[in-house]
Amino acid sequence: MALKEESFDSNWQPKLESLLWRGRTAGADLIEIFLENTDHLGVLAEQDTITSVNPSFSRGAGIRVFLGERDGFVSTNDLSESGLNLALEQALSMLGLQPNEADYSSFDGLPKLRDFAIAKIQWLNSCPQLKQASERLLYGTNLLDNYGTHLQVRRGSYARDWQEVLVAASDGTYARDIRLNQSMGLNVLATDGQHRSSIGRRYGTSGRPEELLEWDAETCAREVCESAGTMLYADYVEAGQMPVVLANRFGGVIFHEACGHLLETTQIERGTTPFSEKLNQPIAHEAVTAIDEGLTDGAFGSFCMDDEGMEAQRTVLIENGVLKRFISDRAGELRTGHKRTGSGRRQAHTFAAASRMRNTYIAAGPHTPDGLISSIERGLYCKSMGGGSVGPTGQFNFAVEEGYLIEQGALSKPLKGATLIGEAKEVMPRISMCANDLELAAGFCGSVSGNIFVTVGQPHIKVDSITVGGR
Amino acid sequence: MSTKPGKIIELDSKALRDKLSNLAKREGIHQWDLGAACSKDSSVQVDRGEAKQLKGAQRSSITVRVWNNKGLVGITSTSDLSDIGLEKALIGAHQASDFGNANDIPAFSPLAKAPLPNLDRPLRPAQGISRLLELLKQAEAELLSRHPAIQTVPYNALGETNSERIYLNSDGALRQMKRTDACIYLYARAEEDGRKPRSAGAVRLAVGSQDLDIKGCIDEAAELTISHLNYGPIDTGRYLVCFTPEAFLDLIGAFSSIFNARSILDGVSLSQRDSLGSSIAVPFFSLYDNGLHPANVGASTFDGEGTPTQKLCLINQGRLENFLHSEATARAFGVAPTGHAGLGAKVSVGPDWFEVSSTETHNSTINKLDHNSSQETFVLIDGLNALHAGVKASQGSFSLPFSGWLLKKGEKISIEAATVAGDIRTLLNNIEHMESEQVITHNGLCPHVWINGLSISGEA
Numbered sequence: 034m035a036l037k038e039e040s041f042d043s044n045w046q047p048k049l050e051s052l053l054w055r056g057r058t059a060g061a062d063l064i065e066i067f068l069e070n071t072d073h074l075g076v077l078a079e080q081d082t083i084t085s086v087n088p089s090f091s092r093g094a095g096i097r098v099f100l101g102e103r104d105g106f107v108s109t110n111d112l113s114e115s116g117l118n119l120a121l122e123q124a125l126s127m128l129g130l131q132p133n134e135a136d137y138s139s140f141d142g143l144p145k146l147r148d149f150a151i152a153k154i155q156w157l158n159s160c161p162q163l164k165q166a167s168e169r170l171l172y173g174t175n176l177l178d179n180y181g182t183h184l185q186v187r188r189g190s191y192a193r194d195w196q197e198v199l200v201a202a203s204d205g206t207y208a209r210d211i212r213l214n215q216s217m218g219l220n221v222l223a224t225d226g227q228h229r230s231s232i233g234r235r236y237g238t239s240g241r242p243e244e245l246l247e248w249d250a251e252t253c254a255r256e257v258c259e260s261a262g263t264m265l266y267a268d269y270v271e272a273g274q275m276p277v278v279l280a281n282r283f284g285g286v287i288f289h290e291a292c293g294h295l296l297e298t299t300q301i302e303r304g305t306t307p308f309s310e311k312l313n314q315p316i317a318h319e320a321v322t323a324i325d326e327g328l329t330d331g332a333f334g335s336f337c338m339d340d341e342g343m344e345a346q347r348t349v350l351i352e353n354g355v356l357k358r359f360i361s362d363r364a365g366e367l368r369t370g371h372k373r374t375g376s377g378r379r380q381a382h383t384f385a386a387a388s389r390m391r392n393t394y395i396a397a398g399p400h401t402p403d404g405l406i407s408s409i410e411r412g413l414y415c416k417s418m419g420g421g422s423v424g425p426t427g428q429f430n431f432a433v434e435e436g437y438l439i440e441q442g443a444l445s446k447p448l449k450g451a452t453l454i455g456e457a458k459e460v461m462p463r464i465s466m467c468a469n470d471l472e473l474a475a476g477f478c479g480s481v482s483g484n485i486f487v488t489v490g491q492p493h494i495k496v497d498s499i500t501v502g503g504r
Numbered sequence: 505m506s507t508k509p510g511k512i513i514e515l516d517s518k519a520l521r522d523k524l525s526n527l528a529k530r531e532g533i534h535q536w537d538l539g540a541a542c543s544k545d546s547s548v549q550v551d552r553g554e555a556k557q558l559k560g561a562q563r564s565s566i567t568v569r570v571w572n573n574k575g576l577v578g579i580t581s582t583s584d585l586s587d588i589g590l591e592k593a594l595i596g597a598h599q600a601s602d603f604g605n606a607n608d609i610p611a612f613s614p615l616a617k618a619p620l621p622n623l624d625r626p627l628r629p630a631q632g633i634s635r636l637l638e639l640l641k642q643a644e645a646e647l648l649s650r651h652p653a654i655q656t657v658p659y660n661a662l663g664e665t666n667s668e669r670i671y672l673n674s675d676g677a678l679r680q681m682k683r684t685d686a687c688i689y690l691y692a693r694a695e696e697d698g699r700k701p702r703s704a705g706a707v708r709l710a711v712g713s714q715d716l717d718i719k720g721c722i723d724e725a726a727e728l729t730i731s732h733l734n735y736g737p738i739d740t741g742r743y744l745v746c747f748t749p750e751a752f753l754d755l756i757g758a759f760s761s762i763f764n765a766r767s768i769l770d771g772v773s774l775s776q777r778d779s780l781g782s783s784i785a786v787p788f789f790s791l792y793d794n795g796l797h798p799a800n801v802g803a804s805t806f807d808g809e810g811t812p813t814q815k816l817c818l819i820n821q822g823r824l825e826n827f828l829h830s831e832a833t834a835r836a837f838g839v840a841p842t843g844h845a846g847l848g849a850k851v852s853v854g855p856d857w858f859e860v861s862s863t864e865t866h867n868s869t870i871n872k873l874d875h876n877s878s879q880e881t882f883v884l885i886d887g888l889n890a891l892h893a894g895v896k897a898s899q900g901s902f903s904l905p906f907s908g909w910l911l912k913k914g915e916k917i918s919i920e921a922a923t924v925a926g927d928i929r930t931l932l933n934n935i936e937h938m939e940s941e942q943v944i945t946h947n948g949l950c951p952h953v954w955i956n957g958l959s960i961s962g963e964a
Contacts, residue, residue: 076603077850079770085850086603088596091565091583107560110583120562127558127633163603186771186898222772222898229899272740272925272961302551303658305693383561420893425658425693425703428921430905432893452894452903452923452961456700502903502923502961 041068041199041209043146048114049201050142052121056098057139057203059130064121065202065363067095067340068112069382071195072157078170078189081178086163093382098124102368106385143207149337150197153211157195159242160215166191169245173219176254182262186222191215191245194486200342208342214239214333214486216475219253223261230264230449232257232417232434237333237475237486244331260417260435267447270436270503276412277453277496278405278439282474283418285394285489287496288323289478290421291429291457292316296325296350296358297376297388298365299481305425307458311356317461319354320398327375327391333475334391334487341377341386348374350393354462362388380483387482394490398467402493405466407442413451413501414439423457430454430502452502460499468493515542515668517680523587524568527594528674535571536594537612537673539808539847540564540585546630547663548637550644552656555637559663566590567847569610570597576604579849600849608769610851613831613841616677616810621796623805627666628684628712636662636713640688643718647690650726653733657725659691659705664713671810671847679806686713690725694733702735702918704728704887704907709801709946728886731909735918738910738962744882744936745924745958746875749943749950751885753858755902756791757947758895759928763793763818763826765833766853772898774929777837780824785932787822788864793844795856799944803857808847813856816842821863828853858948862938873937875952881912883960885924900927922962931955 049066056064070092077085094117095108105127107120125131161169170189177187192215199209220233234253238244279287300306308316317323327335327345338344341363349357361369362377365388377386406414419432433451437444473490520540528536542564549556566589567581578601580593631639640662647657664686671679691705706724710716747755761767762774762784769777775784785791794815795803805813809831817825829837830845830853846852875884885908894904903925909916937954 082605082607083603084605084608085848086578086600087581087848088579088600089581090592090596092589093583103555103558105558105560107562109562110564110585111562116562120560123560127560163600167603229896231896231898269925272923272959274963302556304656305658383563385557385559420890422890422893424889424905425691426701428905430890430893430923432890432903450901450903450925452905452925454905454921454923454961454963456921500921500961500963502905502925504903504925504959 041070041197045199046143048117052117053201053203054140055132055134056121056125058133058136059125061098061100061125061128061130063099063203065097065200065341067382068199069093070197071381074163074193076163076166076170076191078167078174080187081171081174083167083171094120095382095385096120096124097385098128099367100128100130103128104364104385108383140203143201144205147208150209150211156211156213156242160193161245166245169250173250173254176250177219177221177258180254181221181223181258183223183225183265184221185224188220191217198340200340202342206342208338210336210338212239212336213242215244217245217248219257221257221261223265225265228265230261232261232264235475238331239333239335239486241331263447264435264449267449270413270448270451270501272501272503274498274500276409277415277499277501278409278412279415279491279494279496280417281468281470281492282472283476283489284415284494285474285491286418286421286476287431287453288395288491289390289393289487289489290423290431291455292323292461293325293390293393294423294480295427295457296360298359298361298369298371299387301359301369302365307427308356314356315354316356317351317354318464320467321351321354321461321464322396323351323394324348324396325350325360325390325393329392329473332392332473332488339375339377340379343373343375343377345391346375360388360390362386378482378485380485384482389480389482389485390478390487392473392488392490394471394473395467395492395494397469397471397492400466400468402468402470405468405493405495406439406444408466408495409439410441412439413448414444427456427458428454429457450503454500454502460496463497463499464494465497466495515540515670517670517672517678520670521672523590524594527591531594531598533570533594533598535674536569537671538566538568540566540670541667543665543667545663545665546633546636547661548633548640549661550637550640553641553645558633558637560633566593568593568597569847569849570594570601572598572601575609576601576606577610577849578602578604604849608832608850610832612673612675612677613809613811615812615841616673618812620805620812621814623796623803625683625711625803627682628714630664630666631713636664639718643688643690643722647692647722647726651694651730653694653696654692654726654729655695657690657692660689662688662713669804671806671808673810677810679810681805684712685801686710686716688716688718688721690721692725692729694729696733702729702732704732707946711801731916732907732918735920738919738922738960740961742957743960744880745955746882746884747953747955748884748886749952750945750947751888751906752860752953753945753947753950754888754891756858756860757855758891758902759897760855761897763828763855764853765827765829765837768827769833769836774900775824782824783822784824784929785819785822786935788862788938789819789822789932789935790817790861790863791819792817792859793828793855793857794859797857797859797949799949800857801946807843807845809841809845809851811841811843811845813843828855858950860948860950861942862951864938873954874939878911879913883919884909884911900929902926902928920963922960925959925961
């Protein structure tokens with residue numbers, strides 16, 4: 034099912050130029066218009082039935098006006114000429130500005146459109162039809178039934194997010210793109226008397242319409258069932274300070290939460306990062322090189338241009354422990370001086386863009402995963418991480434979904450209920466070993482400009498000491 | 505729906521009904537309903553005396569639900585309330601109904617035309633961006649002046665919203681309500697030489713920005729932030745813990761699937777269909793859901809299916825008394841809908857606003873447990889963090905970072921970093937004491953609640 038909206042074609046250029054001109058006549062330093070069409074489909078399978086199909090579509094604009102370091106932002110669902118003019122006037126009035134239509138000289142017009150969307154027009158139609166998607170999910174929940182035991186709940190879910198965006202700004206930015214993000218996953222609740230475990234795996238890609246049909250549901254179902262069975266009878270972890278090994282793929286959430294957010298210029302603006310004055314200084318162990326980029330083919334956090342019309346880039350954040358770069362957007366550059374990195378991102382037109390991560394990961398190192406585990410006498414192996422967050426003083430926390438005790442250099446019994454807590458400034462220097470098995474995992478990141486698609490990643494890493502919360 | 509420049513988008517229920525009726529007739533659709541909403545928001549943020557970001561938004565949304573000739577249900581949502589948007593939504597919902605779940609078909613709520621409760625809330629006029637900015641600048645300046653260690657208020661905002669919501673169906677039901685509300689939050693960051701930065705804050709809600717208790721918000725943010733400056737590590741161990749009303753309500757909310765009939769039918773609740781009447785908490789603990797409470801700023805008189813909102817007893821003196829229901833779950837349980845539904849092909853169910861109360865008989869031992877005066881050694885938890893990550897609702901377990909203090913003989917030391925862990929079933933049965941004063945918070949009404957033997961992991 035495709036409920037595609039009217040595309041942002043060349044007919045929009047005069048309307049956009051008129052708005053930008055009116056904004057400039059008012060004395061604004063810069064006006065940016067973000068237009069958006071979305072088409073979403075969510076499908077849920079429970080046990081052996083499709084229980085929910087949720088299609089939705091939306092259309093809207095976000096207009097942002099800068100004057101000095103201040104900005105006013107207005108969003109609207111009304112894309113009529115009057116609706117957009119009203120939104121512009123509201124944004125201008127927030128900054129004490131009014132259009133002065135006698136001034137004809139303040140805007141030269143938009144250049145030729147940089148159209149990243151042109152090769153992607155058929156993406157939405159190439160996605161699986163609802164019938165195919167439903168069959169695929171039911172296949173997944175059926176596999177869970179085959180591979181699992183004690184499963185009280187079996188679920189499969191699929192989400193397809195199609196988005197067309199057009200960005201026009203009075204500095205000559207004029208670009209259009211189409212994005213397609215799809216995610217699919219399986220999760221279970223296993224029960225046996227008072228014992229319970231819930232385990233899930235989710236996969237996500239960008240720009241690959243056929244992805245759901247190519248998804249390896251077999252491997253996913255096997256992994257979920259194996260983990261649920263193992264964790265069903267796991268003991269609670271004993272709290273304390275200990276070395277941990279974090280597995281690759283979604284283990285990268287630790288870097289994302291603990292350090293990545295603190296390298297966004299929004300945090301410098303707020304004065305909430307300990308790293309604002311640390312450029313070209315060591316902030317992590319020399320084993321750590323960390324990258325944020327929007328270029329990896331098919332990765333969940335990849336795109337051709339950011340939500341401010343700037344092409345995606347590869348940004349080395351930390352090189353051998355030394356801070357090299359911050360993640361910056363238009364406002365971040367204006368207010369902190371750090372050059373934009375193609376990282377201005379937002380969930381939708383209802384949010385102003387902010388400096389946000391894309392595909393963020395710690396680079397591979399020289400060790401083997403076994404080498405990391407064997408270096409620990411007693412500690413925790415975090416095979417699968419749940420969610421996490423970082424507070425306003427840089428303190429982070431992560432739930433460990435699937436953990437194992439490390440005893441005398443080898444994995445022993447499964448452990449549940451662990452939470453890792455600490456502060457980036459203290460933990461980053463303690464990442465002493467990186468393995469050679471870098472892998473990425475899709476995720477969602479919620480922050481100042483809404484929920485966005487991101488990738489986290491890392492090889493297996495060893496943290497020499499971290500606080501593990503438990504019972 | 506009409507869009508007029510310079511005015512808020514307004515929902516015209518009659519026009520909406522007529523358009524949907526005509527479209528449905530054309531498509532051969534005999535049963536449909538819809539929920540629609542629109543709002544206009546303004547908000548400001550400041551940074552050390554300067555406007556940082558000023559925001560405005562006009563939002564609209566509509567969800568159309570359609571029953572096809574086989575009786576199966578499909579939905580579609582859109583933000584486009586134009587005639588074309590409405591048509592697409594109706595056709596999309598009709599297409600989606602081919603994939604409706606034959607085992608769980610929602611129907612119109614039998615209470616969708618029942619009288620609504622009276623909710624006496626004024627609609628307050630918007631003060632506008634300039635006034636909001638002025639107020640927030642003053643509030644920030646006042647908070648910064650309270651202590652030399654408070655150097656910034658990195659998370660702050662003052663906003664006001666007016667909104668309208670409609671439910672109507674092909675059977676003639678029509679629900680409509682307008683609301684205004686406003687919110688301010690101030691989260692300060694304080695730092696002293698050689699010490700780690702500390703942060704705390706406060707939130708206030710009201711029906712209009714002119715009604716916000718801004719001074720109370722400043723006072724609370726300042727007091728909390730200053731109280732966390734004197735901090736230290738805590739030893740890992742089991743402690744007597746006192747939850748503030750805010751923290752306890754957050755915890756109960758995170759485990760609300762216990763009372764949620766949808767979660768029970770889906771097999772992800774700790775409760776079963778036959779759990780009503782069973783003991784799940786100490787006998788002096790009672791819990792109500794009361795979306796109509798006068799202090800609930802976000803109160804609504806009807807839910808997503810048009811069912812009237814009501815006060816509902818969930819736990820009566822320790823025993824499960826009722827579950828929260830939509831139309832479909834109520835039908836499955838053989839009871840009436842309770843007014844806690846969303847709107848969808850698979851209708852979600854959720855609580856409105858909790859009231860926690862005690863029928864405890866006080867004695868000399870428990871009277872010692874007062875968070876203001878107790879000489880016991882205990883941990884006072886005033887905020888739970890990362891609930892999305894640290895709560896396993898289907899398992900009953902939680903492991904959560906928190907902000908709070910260790911109190912020893914009345915001396916109060918902020919806890920540097922720690923987590924609290926446990927099981928909600930054990931916790932509800934280990935409530936040692938509930939203080940007599942019920943405190944109004946933006947999540948509900950609740951006293952301070954004392955639990956013995958909770959596990960705390962610290963960095964000491």
